[in-house]
Amino acid sequence: QGRIHQIEYAMEAVKQGSATVGLKSKSHAILVALKRASSELAAHQKKIIPIDDHIGVSIAGLTADARLLSNFMRSECLNSRYAYDSPLPVSRLVSAVGNKSQIPTQRYGRRPFGVGLLVAGYDDQGPHIYQTCPSANYYDCKAMAIGARSQSARTYVEKHLDKFLECSLDELIKHGLRALRETLPQEVELTTKNCSLGIVGKDMEFTIYDDDDVQKYLAMIEGEERSRAAPPADQAAMDTQEGEGQQPADPQPADPAVEEQGMEH
């Protein structure tokens, strides 16, 4: 049917990773990510990776593949700075990633990279959000969310899209956190442990906020009503089943959501 299944499988890996959202205003581009811990004992997996002073990425999917791609991106950025004494335009970096990702989709014995990236960057043309796929496609986005249950985040972002351009940075972050919150199952909240924030802008180098640094922003959206409020106690038991496979579509409000465990984060 003209489908390359290996690529579709790789894109599945991205959909299984935990959610991450990217949005931009006139002056800044931000990434918010939900960090997942593989067990109670493990630390929450880092989702946002700095690439250069003006670019950062957040990942969804196979962390190992993400590491490879981000190393490559760092190398490209550094080489460009060394040769041309100026930051690499984000569009050029993303197309370099696309070209690199295409090779294993066509070469014998190789497999596509099982990771999707949200690239946030700032260059002479302003702030950018790009999405990259294992299929080697890349998309210039006004805002985007990828990962598990990201459709809810995309819906939120689409609803509020017109506000983003003129937003202040704090407002933009609040929107990002709210969008991320949409992807959470009931009873799970954004905490300083599971939430990560990355910001880049006109006079701001790419900065990552983790743990306590996020608290300030979480406080801004505390107490706000969620569209998917926690159900009464008798339903709570259904939420904690793990390892039983995931519902293919995003669950409707009040349906229990099941967390997927594994190497994807």
Place this chain on the structure above:
Amino acid sequence: MEATFGSTEFWRNGPQPGALYKFPGHVNTTQASQIGAAKRTLAPTVTGTSVLGLCFDGGVIIAADMLGSYGALARYRNLSRVMKVNDSAAIGISGDYADYQFMKSVIEQRVIDEECLNDGFQYTPKSLFSWMTRVLYNRRSNFNPLWNTFIVGGVQDGEPFLGYIDKIGVAYNDPTIASGYGAYIAAPLLRDAFEANPKMSLAEAEKKIDECMKVLYYRDARSLNKYEVAIVTKDGTMIKSPIVSETNWEVAHMIKGYE
């Protein structure tokens, strides 16, 4: 080496009468004849002399005469030694003309490739300057220099930029730049003019350049009284060609001692 140390026959491989004895531990040296055709530029063939660069209010001027010297012979008298790169950058070249032609084709191809990308980014004077520095320094480090001095100029973020890159990878930027004999003769003139009036107009700058090119024609024995000028402003790059200065040789008869 094994043979000399391990064996007990010390009388083998001794010096031959009339031949150059290869002492133990000698390094093989290859002579030019063994290499074959020269693979590296050891001396320039057709050369260009000085290039001048001057910043004015809102842009830069780069000037170079149109002579290609074949040693002491003024052989090619209509060579262009300034080149437009794009709407924000231009370069002027002194030194070996063939190496310039090579660099020119490389730069032109890169500009084309960038146009094909069509993504709104183009080489800025500083990025061009930085890239060329890397290339020239790399070549010198491999003992295979491009025997040139490049003057890179343009407008970046509204500010004029002028840079100098040597065949040995020396690179710097300054509001006034001169290569070759220009560094000795014209640079002081350009510096005085710039320090007196950093925001001079295009007309004043052109006048100053003409004055310097005139002095160079009087004093540099490998120069020509016909030159070109590349002017870069926020409105783009243009090349004015040819310009001939008015010279005055009235005092010539007073100079004695060089007959």
